[in-house]
Amino acid sequence: MRDGPRRSRLGLRVVALAYLAMLLVLPVGLVFWRTFEHGVGPVLDALGDPSVLHAFKVTGIVAFWTVLLNTVFGVGVAVLLVRHRFPGRRALSAFIDLPLAVSPVVVGLALILAYGKFAPIGGWLEARGIQMIFALPGMVLATVFVSLPLVVREVAPVLEEIGIEQEQAAWTLGAGKVQTFKRITLPSIRWALAYGVVLTLARALGEYGAVAVVSGRLVDKTQTVTLVVEERFQNFDQTTAYAASVALAAVAVVILVVINLLRPDERNR
């Protein structure tokens, strides 16, 4: 009898681990193995390719702006949703989750319809020398769109949980709204925000569908790392495809590890 729960727990673990192994460890491990099959030399050569380096730069730029915009917007919307009551609040809340439900390809097409050369807004911007589609602004827009909920959904529950009393206490002690936000609210949500930022960053580095549509895949211009991987893979340059994949995965893993190393001692407080 006493063995029952223990055995079933063991069984559950085996199932969970096997599932993870099949889904995650095996494929990712194989990519690593294939990449370093012939040593580090070919990998470094492949990553030294000017087009690949340019793609990393493009991905970096897109990720930077996406994180910046999403952080500011995400915190703003979370504060709005949690701290204010206004008509349309629930609609806004539902709208925030839309990007999770809509396919990124659809997002890309929708952006072309709105911001393309022949669309009203796109045309207006084009006349003022700002090209959105097939250029970086459109790619940032697409990436921001697909990662929209990530910061909001991390920050909003924490804001809810800490409540408004600390902020009100700060007001009665003379702190203005901006001071209160900087000294009280921001430190209280910093870990949720960091987590949201990491998720956004990971999403921005890995985004493919929406970016593929709005970028036009112009080599050495709007090609991101994910687009390079796909292009090289189609053209049988597997060494480069794998090398770029591994580099991309490595960046994401490093970020996740760093955030998880920093987090626990803060949690104990």
Add this chain to the structure above:
Amino acid sequence: MSIRATGVTKRFGDFVALDDVSVEIPTGSLTALLGPSGGGKSTLLRIIAGLEQPDSGRIEIAGEDHTTLPPQRRNVGFVFQHYAAFKHLSVRRNVAFGLEIRKRPKDEVKRRVDELLRLVHLEQFGDRLPSQLSGGQRQRMALARALAVEPKVMLLDEPFGALDAKVRKELRDWLRRLHDEVHVTTVFVTHDQEEAMDVADEIVVINNGVVEQVGPPDELYDRPANDFVMSFLGPVTRLGGKLVRPHDLEVFSEPDTGTVPATVVRLVRLGFEVKVDVVVGDEELWVQLTRGEADRLALGPGSPIHLRALGAVSRPPARAH
């Protein structure tokens, strides 16, 4: 400094939290806003602090109109029931917060914080985080934090409500002593009449959004303006349809002027005090006696007695507000 609320009304949707409330709280007093939950007392306190806006009416502090001032500019100290400690800041930084916002010189902040930590007996806890303190210690920290900026008035919203009975009693005495030391006009909200009577010089009874009565504890207890105040401030029972305090009933073994005959149903001995359940006709009531009195009358179930209400005949009308 004095606080004056004039004609304050506040609604939340259909619910009227405060209905044309006017109160005056004199400089240097320690006043309790007493009443049942949902009666509007916390709302009044939050309106005084500027954390809520009244729908109509006026708030003056030290004779100046504060009705539209934001909380940042009112210079009131506010203490919350659940402490509202800044969780990511040490006790010292919590207490220093208002002074840092005011950009006071570092050495002045340090001196002032040390002084306040001594005042609230938290000298050794300055470097701890709020989560490492007990509830009572956290609330003392919150008080020190509010006092740091030398507020014009101190407002405490159910300050001891989240604490257990023993700590609550200690903090009450401590608040009383603290007020005697620092003399800042203090208003605290409570639904506990014993707490209000124990700590406050002046009690404002608020119920259903209106002020029922204002006065010192003794006056409210002895001369309540109405049945609500009477039953809220202490034990009551009913004799001949009128509310009386059970300890204001005289018991005789023989008839006397103005007495009514009654029969003892049962006696409950609570140490020094004896609770006697009696019936007068078909009316049930209870009488509070000392043990000595009960023994002298040799009371037991079934004993015939005669009752008279003390002073119930001529209760002078108390002032209503």
